[in-house]
Amino acid sequence: LLYTIKFEHPAMDPNYVGISQNGTQLEMSAATRGTLIALTLIIVLMGVLGNSFVLIASLKYSAINIDRISIFLIENLAAADLLIATLEYIPVLVTLIADGKWVLGGVLCEMQSFLKFPPFVAETLIIMVMACYRTYVVFNPPLVPLSMKWFYFFAALAWLFPALNCLGMRIFTNPDGHFRPAQLSCTISGTIFQFYEQPIKICWTKNKLNIYEET
Numbered sequence: 001l002l003y004t005i006k007f008e009h010p011a012m013d014p015n016y017v018g019i020s021q022n023g024t025q026l027e028m029s030a031a032t033r034g035t036l037i038a039l040t041l042i043i044v045l046m047g048v049l050g051n052s053f054v055l056i057a058s059l060k061y062s063a064i065n066i067d068r069i070s071i072f073l074i075e076n077l078a079a080a081d082l083l084i085a086t087l088e089y090i091p092v093l094v095t096l097i098a099d100g101k102w103v104l105g106g107v108l109c110e111m112q113s114f115l116k117f118p119p120f121v122a123e124t125l126i127i128m129v130m131a132c133y134r135t136y137v138v139f140n141p142p143l144v145p146l147s148m149k150w151f152y153f154f155a156a157l158a159w160l161f162p163a164l165n166c167l168g169m170r171i172f173t174n175p176d177g178h179f180r181p182a183q184l185s186c187t188i189s190g191t192i193f194q195f196y197e198q199p200i201k202i203c204w205t206k207n208k209l210n211i212y213e214e215t
Helices: 030-059 068-097 105-115 117-139 148-172 192-197 199-208
Strands: 003-006 019-021 177-180 185-188 211-214
Touching (some): 068 117, 105 117, 105 148, 105 185
Antiparallel strands (some): 177 185
């Protein structure tokens, strides 16, 4: 299916919901919207409460009784999940309740566009580090020491890499946050690959095009 989505900045038209299929406006039924609201609310509650409990239990009460490296990686995963639930799913929930209209303003749209990506990438990279560590534990005797410094380094790299990428996009390509009705959230006009390979194309797309097509 081919969808044509017209991007509008919330400050220009906060009530715009521009999703069409072959020129026909698509409307979300009340049952569909209600189901999505319920599912998103469950995700938000589980993400915020569950990961908060993990962090409190670990950092305040030291209640997780496993090796320090695994605890450190779990804490980073919980922090990433908490940020994802806060920065991505809470705005989606508010937008669904507002009948698909972005009502959080242009500043929050701009902030969400950039801040929601680092936790997703960091979580993926930390899971990869955790998988490598568990593989190491399986194939090596438990008395073989591993320095925590390496895992501090890998965790810092997992957070800094996507954060610096978004910062680089903001400095060198200066894309704006745009409300994307198909995703019910704000996004930026570019990806990591476009930033390194086609920065001019991103700027040109932002300034010249109003129509975005996807399959």
